[in-house]
Amino acid sequence: MTVVRIRGRALPDGEPVDLRSDGDRWATGPAPGAETVIEGWLLPGLVDAHTHPGIAEGNGAPFDTDLLRADLNRHLDAGVTAVRVPGLPEDPPSWFGTDPALPRGWWAGRWITQHGQYFDGWARRLDHAQMAEAAAEQARRSGWVKVVADWVHEGNAIPVDVLTAMVEAVHAAGGRIAVHSMHESGCAAAVEAGVDSLEHGMGLDPRLLARMAAQGTALTPTLTMVQAPAEDIRAHAPHGAPRDWYLQGADAHPELVVRAVEAGVTLLAGTDSRPHGRIADEIHSLVRAGVRPHDALAAASWAARSWLGLPGLVPGAPADAVVYDTDPRTDLSVLDRPAAVVLRGAVVRTAVPR
Numbered sequence: 001m002t003v004v005r006i007r008g009r010a011l012p013d014g015e016p017v018d019l020r021s022d023g024d025r026w027a028t029g030p031a032p033g034a035e036t037v038i039e040g041w042l043l044p045g046l047v048d049a050h051t052h053p054g055i056a057e058g059n060g061a062p063f064d065t066d067l068l069r070a071d072l073n074r075h076l077d078a079g080v081t082a083v084r085v086p087g088l089p090e091d092p093p094s095w096f097g098t099d100p101a102l103p104r105g106w107w108a109g110r111w112i113t114q115h116g117q118y119f120d121g122w123a124r125r126l127d128h129a130q131m132a133e134a135a136a137e138q139a140r141r142s143g144w145v146k147v148v149a150d151w152v153h154e155g156n157a158i159p160v161d162v163l164t165a166m167v168e169a170v171h172a173a174g175g176r177i178a179v180h181s182m183h184e185s186g187c188a189a190a191v192e193a194g195v196d197s198l199e200h201g202m203g204l205d206p207r208l209l210a211r212m213a214a215q216g217t218a219l220t221p222t223l224t225m226v227q228a229p230a231e232d233i234r235a236h237a238p239h240g241a242p243r244d245w246y247l248q249g250a251d252a253h254p255e256l257v258v259r260a261v262e263a264g265v266t267l268l269a270g271t272d273s274r275p276h277g278r279i280a281d282e283i284h285s286l287v288r289a290g291v292r293p294h295d296a297l298a299a300a301s302w303a304a305r306s307w308l309g310l311p312g313l314v315p316g317a318p319a320d321a322v323v324y325d326t327d328p329r330t331d332l333s334v335l336d337r338p339a340a341v342v343l344r345g346a347v348v349r350t351a352v353p354r
């Protein structure tokens with residue numbers, strides 16, 4: 001295996017880094033043989049922390065392993081070397097997350113939700129009394145559990161005592177739990193229950209951000225996805241509770257994200273929907289909201305990797321990197337054209353000359 005050397009300034013610190021691959025790990029010192037040298041601005045790979053690869057367009061659509069492979073390749077094109085998949089209609093094949101030519105991956109099984117909520121065909125709709133055991137069983141199988149705590153404008157969130165029992169059961173099984181909420185009540189219950197990550201978080205009372213930071217609950221705002229339908233709803237949706245619910249939450253979402261960063265909450269960049277490989281869109285959305293480019297990139301790279309247990313560009317770390325010609329903090333447009341992507345010590349993408 002050819003040794004890969006990466007040289008340049010590395011984020012988050014901007015300090016000079018000179019690392020070479022030793023198998024699938026970074027190391028220092030001279031290479032034993034031939035090496036491929038890549039120079040530029042170095043990040044330890046991007047992360048899409050909320051994506052559902054392998055599901056065709058359409059709510060309730062089936063899972064397709066050929067599409068999974070294609071979608072993961074689009075992520076890799078974008079410099080994404082790790083994905084977290086919070087919910088799939090069925091278990092992915094065993095190569096998911098371990099195939100050396102595709103991003104690292106974490107996945108939850110089917111979405112756990114209440115009767116009458118979420119999309120037909122995707123969810124396990126359970127009684128409250130069944131939820132903790134079902135969550136523990138999922139955690140033992142894949143390490144991650146996804147719960148849909150509330151649904152559309154009616155709210156009717158899973159009660160906090162049920163969510164708390166799920167969190168305790170999942171943690172006892174050594175897993176982690178991600179909770180979808182787009183309602184003030186569901187968000188509050190999720191924070192009080194101490195979930196590991198709050199997905200979307202639309203309608204979250206900003207006064208809960210300090211508690212999230214203190215207890216280590218991350219926020220994946222999926223800002224691009226939340227904002228996408230807002231203008232159409234504003235222009236065309238009939239006046240009433242569903243419209244009011246969505247626009248109130250979506251309009252407040254950018255400022256919520258900024259306040260989350262200010263409060264010290266771990267922010268995770270996630271795209272949620274098709275097309276895949278658009279993590280740059282979410283970084284742009286975060287910056288448009290008022291998040292500093294440095295912090296928006298953290299949410300899509302080193303902070304997200306650290307949260308998933310992957311160290312940055314240091315000796316001994318998994319040998320992933322995405323390389324840019326210039327500092328992406330001063331020119332976010334370079335996100336659309338990584339100079340190179342390194343995964344597990346191998347160069348898996350190089351720039352197409354323009």
Ligand SMILES: [Zn+2]
Nearest residue numbers: 050052086272
């Ligand atoms: Zn999702």
